[in-house]
Amino acid sequence: DQQVKQNSPSLSVQEGRISILNCDYTNSMFDYFLWYKKYPAEGPTFLISISSIKDKNEDGRFTVFLNKSAKHLSLHIVPSQPGDSAVYFCAASRPNYGNKLVFGAGTILRVKS
Amino acid sequence: KAGVTQTPRYLIKTRGQQVTLSCSPISGHRSVSWYQQTPGQGLQFLFEYFSETQRNKGNFPGRFSGRQFSNSRSEMNVSTLELGDSALYLCASSLDRGSYNEQFFGPGTRLTVL
Numbered sequence: 327d328q329q330v331k332q333n334s335p336s337l338s339v340q341e342g343r344i345s346i347l348n349c350d351y352t353n354s355m356f357d358y359f360l361w362y363k364k365y366p367a368e369g370p371t372f373l374i375s376i377s378s379i380k381d382k383n384e385d386g387r388f389t390v391f392l393n394k395s396a397k398h399l400s401l402h403i404v405p406s407q408p409g410d411s412a413v414y415f416c417a418a419s420r421p422n423y424g425n426k427l428v429f430g431a432g433t434i435l436r437v438k439s
Numbered sequence: 440k441a442g443v444t445q446t447p448r449y450l451i452k453t454r455g456q457q458v459t460l461s462c463s464p465i466s467g468h469r470s471v472s473w474y475q476q477t478p479g480q481g482l483q484f485l486f487e488y489f490s491e492t493q494r495n496k497g498n499f500p501g502r503f504s505g506r507q508f509s510n511s512r513s514e515m516n517v518s519t520l521e522l523g524d525s526a527l528y529l530c531a532s533s534l535d536r537g538s539y540n541e542q543f544f545g546p547g548t549r550l551t552v553l
Binding site for chain 2: 357358360362367368369371372375377399415417421423424425426427428429430431432
């Protein structure tokens with residue numbers, strides 16, 4: 327039962343343009359969502375998070391949007407840079423489950439220069 | 440502040456053996472979680488420790504176990520290794536101030552079972 331889904335296995339974007347990575351979830355109990363970036367043979371790097379009481383959170387070039395009614399979140403990267411090329415994972419957690427994260431399958435982002 | 444460290448970084452074992460992996464969290468972080476990453480199953484939660492107690496457990500067989508020490512360092516152990524245990528094992532730590540805790544990952548231990 328895949329509770330967090332990233333339906334796009336890969337995305338290719340031109341340098342300087344916007345990258346939009348999408349994530350859907352099925353469990354309405356999730357109340358905290360995180361995005362991680364991962365390079366091969368390294369651990370995931372935390373990028374940005376959002377709690378269910380918000381619908382938007384910004385940090386520099388990264389903005390996460392949350393649509394609770396659609397059970398959908400997206401990560402916007404503006405402007406995209408070649409160094410952003412990596413695998414992006416969204417993850418979700420729910421109350422009373424401690425820090426257990428449920429991850430999506432990941433989206434490979436390629437930023438072309 | 441130093442990040443999450445994991446040792447060893449690479450490990451090769453044979454079927455039937457056991458293995459112990461170590462994780463040192465960020466200073467001051469009391470929660471340590473373990474994840475397994477494989478090409479087929481992605482990132483899956485193994486267990487979480489907080490104040491030396493297992494707080495959550497994922498859907499893994501009893502061959503996978505862990506513990507946490509009073510200094511928050513954690514170890515995980517896999518007994519009777521199987522070929523399918525080959526994976527990247529990741530440790531994450533969190534300050535755990537209540538709700539909405541960011542987790543920070545270590546570089547992982549790449550385990551290969553032959």
